[in-house]
Amino acid sequence: MARHDRLPVYNFHVEELHCYAVGGVQLLVHNNSFDELADKLRNGQIKEKDLQRMGLSAEDIEHVKQQAKATRPREHDAAKIINDITGSEKAVQIALEKVRLSPGDAAALKELEEATAQLDGIKKAKDIIDRKNRGGGQ
Amino acid sequence: MNEHLDILERCKQLDFEGRVDLSISLLSESIQNSPSSDLYFERGCRYEDIGQFGLAEDDYSYSIRINPKSKYFIARGLLSSNKNSDHESGLRDFQNALAIEPGDANTYVCISLTYLSLGKLQRALENARIGVELAPQVSDSHSCLGQCLLAANQLSEAANELHTATVLAPAAANSWSILSRVYRKLKRFNEAKVALERAIDFDPSISNQISYGSLLFELDEYPKAIHVFEEASKGNLTEVQKVLIDGYLGLAKKAIHDVQ
Numbered sequence: 001m002a003r004h005d006r007l008p009v010y011n012f013h014v015e016e017l018h019c020y021a022v023g024g025v026q027l028l029v030h031n032n033s034f035d036e037l038a039d040k041l042r043n044g045q046i047k048e049k050d051l052q053r054m055g056l057s058a059e060d061i062e063h064v065k066q067q068a069k070a071t072r073p074r075e076h077d078a079a080k081i082i083n084d085i086t087g088s089e090k091a092v093q094i095a096l097e098k099v100r101l102s103p104g105d106a107a108a109l110k111e112l113e114e115a116t117a118q119l120d121g122i123k124k125a126k127d128i129i130d131r132k133n134r135g136g137g138q
Numbered sequence: 139m140n141e142h143l144d145i146l147e148r149c150k151q152l153d154f155e156g157r158v159d160l161s162i163s164l165l166s167e168s169i170q171n172s173p174s175s176d177l178y179f180e181r182g183c184r185y186e187d188i189g190q191f192g193l194a195e196d197d198y199s200y201s202i203r204i205n206p207k208s209k210y211f212i213a214r215g216l217l218s219s220n221k222n223s224d225h226e227s228g229l230r231d232f233q234n235a236l237a238i239e240p241g242d243a244n245t246y247v248c249i250s251l252t253y254l255s256l257g258k259l260q261r262a263l264e265n266a267r268i269g270v271e272l273a274p275q276v277s278d279s280h281s282c283l284g285q286c287l288l289a290a291n292q293l294s295e296a297a298n299e300l301h302t303a304t305v306l307a308p309a310a311a312n313s314w315s316i317l318s319r320v321y322r323k324l325k326r327f328n329e330a331k332v333a334l335e336r337a338i339d340f341d342p343s344i345s346n347q348i349s350y351g352s353l354l355f356e357l358d359e360y361p362k363a364i365h366v367f368e369e370a371s372k373g374n375l376t377e378v379q380k381v382l383i384d385g386y387l388g389l390a391k392k393a394i395h396d397v398q
Contacts, residue, residue: 087255087256088254096378096381100381103388104388104392109385112381112382112385116345116379116382117315117349122285124311125278126219126248128278128312133216134183134213135209
């Protein structure tokens with residue numbers, strides 16, 4: 001759908017979370033540079049389909065793909081990469097978004113399960129200490 | 139504390155009968171007559187249990203103001219970090235707790251888990267190792283270190299720590315569950331299955347059932363996986379749990395269809 005109005009545009013930065021859905025159609029947008037996109041593509045955090053959804057042209061997508069290939073890939077460990085970058089709660093949000101973008105993708109589902117299990121493990125460990133700390137309390 | 143023993147005993151009885159609201163009323167009355175840090179703390183615990191996190195935080199803060207103790211700081215820190223996802227406030231409270239009791243292993247475990255929540259793996263590992271050094275006989279310290287090592291992908295070391303945690307506390311469901319994740323990553327699937335079954339024995343939560351279903355799916359045991367997911371789907375699910383169950387059910391049914 002094309003619209004030929006003149007509209008104000010804004011350049012802004014969303015703290016920490018660079019990938020977010022906008023508007024009624026929940027269009028996924030991204031404010032990362034090509035370097036960051038290439039890095040995430042290489043690490044498996046985003047897929048080519050995500051780049052299309054971000055509105056990148058075919059030429060830009062090719063550029064990001066080439067850049068991703070040009071650098072030596074690191075060992076793929078999605079849980080660790082996500083953990084390093086974002087923390088366990090945001091890891092779940094990002095993994096959930098990936099499952100929604102690629103329903104039926106077993107790898108995305110496993111990543112979501114791992115991120116959820118990690119968050120769950122941390123919360124349960126804190127609950128255990130909380131109960132012990134209360135001691136004489138309830 | 140002694141002068142409040144009668145009140146606290148009555149509160150515990152009311153809690154046991156499921157009348158937490160009456161327990162809170164009794165504590166409120168006692169606080170009005172004779173405010174004390176322990177009474178505020180006890181009421182805060184009960185507010186937290188019924189999901190009144192703002193009131194719980196206020197009560198923990200009153201306790202700290204009257205008579206700062208490390209357990210009050212830990213309670214408020216865990217409330218901030220675990221219930222309100224305010225990890226920075228949690229860390230500040232844990233540091234205050236350490237200033238009062240510098241050698242408390244539990245506080246280091248709290249700090250480690252909070253750094254793990256924030257994705258700061260190095261700091262999480264450092265604090266977890268201090269926790270183990272201070273309390274090598276405590277299961278929670280090893281479990282925390284195992285969890286950090288898993289996040290850092292140091293799987294053999296993680297398996298050792300979590301194994302120690304389960305030896306020290308054989309009914310620690312969370313340690314079994316995390317150990318199962320480590321074995322799974324090491325492709326030691328039989329051990330992963332046994333560990334997860336132990337976890338479910340002690341904690342048949344939906345999250346453990348989902349892990350079990352996905353493990354069966356990974357082992358190509360599709361009919362069993364479907365059964366586990368269908369049972370899990372009868373529970374009260376979070377949004378993420380629903381997405382996981384629906385996703386795995388779809389994949390397992392498709393796999394059976396493809397085989398036929």
